[in-house]
Amino acid sequence: MAHPWRVIIIGDPDPALVFGEFMGVIKGSEHTVGTERRCLDRESYKSVSVRSQGTFYHKRDDIYDLFMAYTKLKRNLQDYDAADR
Amino acid sequence: MLFKMLAIHRTWQQYPDMGPKPRQVFITQSRVLATKVEEYFVKLMSSLDTAAYSPEELRGIGKDVEQDIEFVDQDDNEQWRSDLPGKFSELLDENFPLFITYDRVRISLSPKHPISPFYEQLCTMLQNDIGRGNRNDGFIIPETHVHGDEATSPTSPTFPRKSRLRAGSGTTSSSDYMQQFRRNFVSYGEFLASYWDHLPQALTRGLGERRWLIRGVL
DSSP, X not given: OOXXXXXXXXXXXXXXXXXXXXXXXXXXXXXXXXXXXXXXXXXXXXXXXXTTSOTTGGGHHHHHHHHHHHHHHHHHTTOEEGGGO | OHHHHHHHHHXXXXXXXXXXXXXXXXXXXXXXXXXXXXXXXXXXXXXHXXXXXOHHHHHHHHHHOOOOOOOOOGGGOTTTTTXXXXXXXXXXXXXXXXXXXXXXXXXXXXXXXXXXXXXXXXXXHXXXXXXXXXXXXXXXXXXXXXXXXXXXXXXXXTSOOOOOOOOSOSSOOOOHHHHHHHHTEXXXXXXXIIIGGGSOHHHHOOOTTOOEEEEEOO
């Protein structure tokens, strides 16, 4: 079935959407509650339903690469974000 | 709230590589409450720890459980938390999680010591950091109303609370630790300013082959 609501934007990813995806889905969704490190691993992230989190559905590997780079940088700087508290 | 503190502490214990020890502080007006909550916290932590004990070790524990009942009112105990350092910045990782009262400057009735030397509470510690804290010059401490939980404060007409921390007065600087703590928080603004350009550009620049398909609901 076609998705009548689908809008496709082509261009640079919006940093706000990317940060929102880190905080809200990878680190902050209900699926992370049972995980040991309090964030989704790559496979779990890729298997999150498109209906609930569809923003980067076709780019989840890239998003996860970005997330790994972000986490590494954050650890080096000894920073913390809202989900680490 | 207690369980959240417990979970954060426990997570750090299990994964110490995740970062420095989380410095959690529980603040209340009442010494009784601070003590009770700490006791409960320690009890919960030790029961989590006993899960890893062997049967022999477990047998040993039972004998130590008996406790002395204290008939001392914590509000009258001048030594209360005198194990803590005088300054907030001198607190060590071992002092955390910290259960402490907000402000209970103790005014001793003895003329020799107008102020008890033991009031190692949060305000005093912060004040000593700021450089305003002089333990001997009485209880003239800048006043600022801070919203506290008055309901938890036992009324004590003999010992009025005189201490108020001056907050945000421009000339003062809080301890290095707190500043460090605030600096290290990644908000979205911080993410955009300090992180975004350092992430792999092949991923953040959606030009050429790498085009992004972003689906959203209108």
